[in-house]
Amino acid sequence: MTFASSFTKIVGAATALAAVVALSNLAARAEEEQPNPTRQEWSFAGPFGTYDKAQLQRGFKIYKEVCSNCHELHIPIRTLGQPGGPELSVDEVKALAASYTVKDGPNAAGEMFDRPGRPSDYFPTPFPNPEAAAAALGNAPPDMSLLAKARKYERGFPAFVFDALPIPGGMYQELGPDYIYAILHGYEKDDDPNWNAYFPGHKIAMGKPLVEGQVDYPDGTPTTLDQYAKDVASFLYWAAEPTLDQRKSIGAKVMIFLLILSCLMYFTKRTIWSDVAH
Amino acid sequence: MSTATTSTDETSRRDFLYISTGAVAAVGAVSVVWPLISQMSPDASTLALASTEVDVASIPVGQIVTVKWRGKPVFIRHRSPEEIKAAVDVDVGSLRDPQADSTRVQKPEWLIVIGICTHLGCIPLGKQGQYDGWFCPCHGSVYDTSGRIRQGPAPRNLDVPPYAFLTDTKVKIG
Amino acid sequence: MHGLSTFEPKNGFVKWLEARLPILSFGYDSFVAYPTPKNLNYWWTFGAILSFMLIAQIVTGVVLTMHYTPEATMAFSSVEKIMRDVNWGWFLRYAHSNGASLFFFAVYVHMFRGIYYGSYKNPREVLWILGVIIFLLMMATGFMGYVLPWGQMSFWGATVITNLFSAIPLVGNDITTWLWGGYSIDNPTLNRFFALHYLLPFAIAAVVGLHVWALHVTGQNNPDGVEIQDIKKDCVPFTPHATMKDGLGITVFLLLYCWFIFYVPNYLGDADNYIPANPMKTPPHIVPEWYFLPYYAILRSIPDKLAGVIAMFAAIAVLAFLPWLDTSKVRSAKYRPLYKKLFWGFVLVGIGLGYCGAMPAAEPYVTASRILSLLYFGFFAALPFLPKFERTLPVPATIAEAVLAKSEPVKTAK
Numbered sequence: 001m002t003f004a005s006s007f008t009k010i011v012g013a014a015t016a017l018a019a020v021v022a023l024s025n026l027a028a029r030a031e032e033e034q035p036n037p038t039r040q041e042w043s044f045a046g047p048f049g050t051y052d053k054a055q056l057q058r059g060f061k062i063y064k065e066v067c068s069n070c071h072e073l074h075i076p077i078r079t080l081g082q083p084g085g086p087e088l089s090v091d092e093v094k095a096l097a098a099s100y101t102v103k104d105g106p107n108a109a110g111e112m113f114d115r116p117g118r119p120s121d122y123f124p125t126p127f128p129n130p131e132a133a134a135a136a137l138g139n140a141p142p143d144m145s146l147l148a149k150a151r152k153y154e155r156g157f158p159a160f161v162f163d164a165l166p167i168p169g170g171m172y173q174e175l176g177p178d179y180i181y182a183i184l185h186g187y188e189k190d191d192d193p194n195w196n197a198y199f200p201g202h203k204i205a206m207g208k209p210l211v212e213g214q215v216d217y218p219d220g221t222p223t224t225l226d227q228y229a230k231d232v233a234s235f236l237y238w239a240a241e242p243t244l245d246q247r248k249s250i251g252a253k254v255m256i257f258l259l260i261l262s263c264l265m266y267f268t269k270r271t272i273w274s275d276v277a278h
Numbered sequence: 279m280s281t282a283t284t285s286t287d288e289t290s291r292r293d294f295l296y297i298s299t300g301a302v303a304a305v306g307a308v309s310v311v312w313p314l315i316s317q318m319s320p321d322a323s324t325l326a327l328a329s330t331e332v333d334v335a336s337i338p339v340g341q342i343v344t345v346k347w348r349g350k351p352v353f354i355r356h357r358s359p360e361e362i363k364a365a366v367d368v369d370v371g372s373l374r375d376p377q378a379d380s381t382r383v384q385k386p387e388w389l390i391v392i393g394i395c396t397h398l399g400c401i402p403l404g405k406q407g408q409y410d411g412w413f414c415p416c417h418g419s420v421y422d423t424s425g426r427i428r429q430g431p432a433p434r435n436l437d438v439p440p441y442a443f444l445t446d447t448k449v450k451i452g
Numbered sequence: 453m454h455g456l457s458t459f460e461p462k463n464g465f466v467k468w469l470e471a472r473l474p475i476l477s478f479g480y481d482s483f484v485a486y487p488t489p490k491n492l493n494y495w496w497t498f499g500a501i502l503s504f505m506l507i508a509q510i511v512t513g514v515v516l517t518m519h520y521t522p523e524a525t526m527a528f529s530s531v532e533k534i535m536r537d538v539n540w541g542w543f544l545r546y547a548h549s550n551g552a553s554l555f556f557f558a559v560y561v562h563m564f565r566g567i568y569y570g571s572y573k574n575p576r577e578v579l580w581i582l583g584v585i586i587f588l589l590m591m592a593t594g595f596m597g598y599v600l601p602w603g604q605m606s607f608w609g610a611t612v613i614t615n616l617f618s619a620i621p622l623v624g625n626d627i628t629t630w631l632w633g634g635y636s637i638d639n640p641t642l643n644r645f646f647a648l649h650y651l652l653p654f655a656i657a658a659v660v661g662l663h664v665w666a667l668h669v670t671g672q673n674n675p676d677g678v679e680i681q682d683i684k685k686d687c688v689p690f691t692p693h694a695t696m697k698d699g700l701g702i703t704v705f706l707l708l709y710c711w712f713i714f715y716v717p718n719y720l721g722d723a724d725n726y727i728p729a730n731p732m733k734t735p736p737h738i739v740p741e742w743y744f745l746p747y748y749a750i751l752r753s754i755p756d757k758l759a760g761v762i763a764m765f766a767a768i769a770v771l772a773f774l775p776w777l778d779t780s781k782v783r784s785a786k787y788r789p790l791y792k793k794l795f796w797g798f799v800l801v802g803i804g805l806g807y808c809g810a811m812p813a814a815e816p817y818v819t820a821s822r823i824l825s826l827l828y829f830g831f832f833a834a835l836p837f838l839p840k841f842e843r844t845l846p847v848p849a850t851i852a853e854a855v856l857a858k859s860e861p862v863k864t865a866k
Contacts, residue, residue: 047715074529078326079536120326142727146532149718150726157807164719166711173716176723200736240726243535243542250543251714258707261306264299265700271292272692277855278490303699313540317515322537 034198036153037182040230042174044237047166047252050245051238054219056086059235062215062228067144070126070137070206074145075239078119084245085238093119100124139205148176148237176240177233184210184229329452331444334388342404344393347451351393351401352439353412354449357423361410362386365424375435379424382438390449391425392439397432412436457481482668487687488694489674491855496672497701498562504702505555506660510653512548513597520600522646524639527602528728546717552594553720554709556743559587567774568795570783571673577775579666582659584772589656591744591768596649598741602642603725608738610637610645616751619758636731676854677783678847686851737812745809746802750828752813753821763825770832777835780842787845791838798831 043052060080063073077100080086081093088096097117102124105112117124127133130140142150152175155163163172179198186196186204193207210232213223221227238244330347334354337343342355357365365379366386383389395402400416407413408429409422419430426435441451459477461467470477519538521530534541563583566572572580599610614631618624633640671680680686688694712719720742724735740748750767754760770777785792801824808821848854 074532075536076323076326078322082322120323146726150723152723164712164716166715171715173718247542247546247714247717251710254710254714255707257302257306258703258710261299261302262700262703262707264295264302265696265703268295268299269696269700271295272696273688276490276688276693277859278492278688313543314511314515316539317541317544318518319539321519321533321539321541323533324537 034200034202037175037178037198039172040174040178040181042177042234042237044234044244045174046171047248049248051084052234053085053087054221055231055234056238057088058217058219058221058227059231059233059238060086061217062210062232063144063235065215066209067232068123068126070133070141072125072127072141072143072145073123073239074125074143075242076120076122077117079242081119082242085242086235097121137205141206144236144239146240148180148233149240151176151179153179174237177237180233180236181229184225184232329450332449332451333447334449335447339387345451347392347439352451353389353391353393353404353425353436355389355391355404355423357387357389361423364409365389365422365426368422368424368426374427375433377424377426377435382424382426382435384441384443388449389423389425390438390441390451391436393436395419395432396427396434396436397430402436458485482664482690483695484689484691486668486690486694487671487680487683488690489672489680489686489851490688490693491674491676491851491858492672492694492697493675494697494701495561495565496674497698498558498565499667500698501558501702501705502555502562503660504705505551505558506653506657509548509551509555510657512544512551513650513653515544516548517650520646522600522643524602524642524729527600527642531601543713546713550709550712550717550720552597553741553743554705554712555590556594558705559590560743563587563771564799566673567798568785568792569673569675570677570778570780570785572775573778573783574775575670576666576673579663579670580775581772582663582666584768586656586659586663587771588768589652589659593649593652593656594741594743596645596652599642599645600649601725602729604727604729604733604735605722605725605738607637607729607731608734609740610641612738613740614641616761616764619761621758638731673783674851675784675786676848676851677787678849678851678854681850682852739810742806742810745807746805746828747809749805749809749821750825752809753818753825767825767828770829774832774835777832778838779836780839780844782844782847784847787847788838788842789845790842794831794834794838797827801827801831 043049043055063071067073077097078093080088080096081090097119100117100121100123101114102117102121103112104115107113127136127140133140155172155175162170165171182198183196183204186198187193187208188197189195194204195202196204210225210228212225212228215223215228217223217227221231327348330345330352332343332345332354334343334356337354337356339356340358340361342353344351344353346352355361362379368379370376370378379386382391393401395414395416397414397417397419400414402412402414402419402421404412407420409420411423411425411428412421413419414421414430414432417431419432420428421432421436422428424435425438427433439451441449444450457474457477457480459470459480461470461476466476469475516534519530519534519541521527531545534545536542538544566580566583595609595613599606614628614637617631618628620627629635631641632638633644722739722741727735739745747764747767751760751764754763780788780791782788785795805821805824805828808817808824811817848857
């Protein structure tokens with residue numbers, strides 16, 4: 001028996017083990033407090049997924065009108081005009097930047113001064129520092145720039161293995177957006193705005209942030225909570241991973257190149273070894 | 279005969295395979311080098327660096343003020359009528375880097391140049407040298423009141439950055 | 453097996469250089485004419501894959517250094533700047549962070565291949581021990597590299613691992629303070645970890661040099677575990693045969709590597725590391741990177757601090773004694789039925805330990821990791837006694853014979 005055939009045996013054994021562990025996981029999960037978020041459809045999921053420009057613009061509108069009152073978004077304003085993002089025009093980015101007031105200085109007199117923002121500035125913070133935020137709100141709201149990559153939920157065995165693989169239902173990378181989407185849907189108790197079904201321990205410092213119809217969509221998209229949740233989660237994933245479009249399109253070329261090279265290498269290797277018994 | 283032909287075909291088929299494999303592998307190796315080179319170019323934040331705005335109202339006639347733009351010094355010189363005259367009266371054809379003063383300024387009383395000697399990058403000293411323009415202490419380049427090279431090793435005049443007067447006294451450099 | 457060089461200088465310059473620095477003949481003898489057993493399988497390409505990964509990590513690492521700031525208040529944001537602003541920064545950073553994982557994946561395959569085919573046995577003990585040293589250096593490098601982004605998991609991982617040394621009696625606390633350069637993980641710690649993370653890969657490269665040297669002295673082991681008798685019959689020249697095979701192995705491995713870089717770049721990382729380090733708040737669930745999980749499980753399986761640390765380091769150190777623990781005369785597991793079963797059991801134990809290491813320190817994982825830790829050491833403890841019970845299969849006399857037996861009925865004996 002060769003190493004390889006033993007390997008298939010091992011895979012068999014591992015699969016059996018997986019089934020046992022998966023069952024025990026199910027049992028364990030039932031005891032856990034909060035349910036897992038459900039997997040949503042995202043335009044940027046899968047090997048060929050890309051961001052939906054209009055959706056990112058809607059999501060940004062929600063951030064600007066709602067989230068930004070408490071949450072920092074530590075990214076430069078100019079990135080909204082980058083390819084593979086909301087792709088605002090140069091003038092829109094400039095106008096947006098100018099609508100913010102930024103502290104600059106010191107000037108020649110040694111004083112700090114306020115000026116209109118420029119595209120190279122970062123989005124201003126709602127509070128001067130985390131301590132001020134904590135003093136005002138009881139808890140400092142997290143910076144949102146990486147939130148969609150900094151949140152995950154346990155997938156358990158064997159699901160987490162399939163999440164990495166290029167198979168139908170695999171390549172699951174959007175756990176963060178799903179978590180954000182679930183949180184926005186998790187305010188299920190009308191008498192307690194700080195109770196969230198999906199938050200570990202259920203007591204979330206952020207009260208229900210979004211209600212239906214709260215933000216206007218000029219493009220006629222329905223202003224439902226579900227739509228809001230999807231749009232803002234997409235926007236936050238873009239904020240955390242702004243190079244996704246570029247990454248996947250280059251990735252496709254790289255994979256095709258490597259497949260061709262592998263074939264050529266294989267035939268070359270076979271030709272070279274053709275006169276050697278091995 | 280036939281065996282000979284076959285082996286020739288076989289050989290050329292092999293050669294084709296080897297050459298194409300090598301060529302494709304080489305293309306791959308070269309493409310990987312590109313990100314390694316490109317990463318040293320200015321990044322998105324540097325490219326987006328904003329322009330500098332300067333209020334020149336407080337600069338008295340005859341004074342030179344140095345401001346920073348893209349990490350480099352920019353000289354803003356409020357020229358006196360004599361200095362303007364000296365700059366204009368020069369025979370342009372006799373210069374090493376022939377440029378009329380009018381092509382180097384937007385308003386004659388304001389000369390705005392990048393304060394880096396075109397020789398090897400030192401910062402010249404203002405109001406020094408034979409032409410009362412700038413004098414570079416490193417290798418002795420002498421510039422006139424239009425920032426043009428007159429003596430010494432520097433090959434070019436001091437560069438003029440892109441700028442625009444937003445108002446009579448407000449300049450946006452960059 | 454090293455005879456005189458068969459390298460013949462062809463032109464004047466080569467002759468001139470050979471007389472002064474015989475680097476060309478050295479390269480020729482080591483990587484062109486070097487006799488390679490003809491029966492090597494694809495598991496042997498992992499040596500070349502590892503060399504490739506070491507170079508890839510050094511190159512991407514040096515380039516990342518050009519943008520990274522090893523300072524506690526700026527480290528996290530400098531990494532984010534690489535990801536967002538630097539040209540190709542996302543690619544370089546993902547290539548480096550996933551490269552560490554793929555490097556460890558390859559080294560585990562390489563080690564298990566060595567264990568399966570008995571590659572550590574006489575006369576390759578030094579070769580094997582050099583490999584264990586490389587593995588240790590890789591672990592240190594990987595750990596310190598993980599600290600550099602200065603996220604929550606970086607910070608708390610560093611806290612937990614450096615606190616291991618506080619288990620040392622009497623001087624433990626002084627040692628951790630010395631490691632930290634303060635009374636907690638802070639900027640001095642980050643600075644020294646950065647310096648060492650930059651240095652150690654070159655130390656690895658040096659030991660790899662010794663590893664390859666030792667390999668070229670003893671010659672390669674092979675799936676049948678018999679020594680080369682007749683270079684003409686048993687071997688092929690390294691170039692083009694092994695070179696092309698290694699090249700194919702590397703290309704296929706690159707497919708896997710690039711899949712991670714371009715499609716699932718954050719899969720192997722921890723989400724918590726996208727939160728900046730906060731010395732005031734521990735994440736609810738601290739886990740090391742996946743390649744340390746089995747050792748982490750062994751550490752946690754023992755309720756005593758010092759004993760846990762000792763067990764963890766022993767789990768790595770025991771590898772170095774493998775050449776003397778395994779007393780069987782037969783090398784390859786191909787001809788050792790009992791050892792083969794034990795080997796695959798050992799692989800499963802390793803995977804099981806890794807799984808337990810990723811789980812919270814609660815039941816049933818605590819009990820499971822205790823049992824698995826015992827089995828882990830049990831594998832090594834059983835080895836010296838194995839030959840008493842094992843009936844090995846007949847081993848072919850030469851590599852040529854083994855190859856011939858495989859390709860029955862005899863096609864061509866060119």
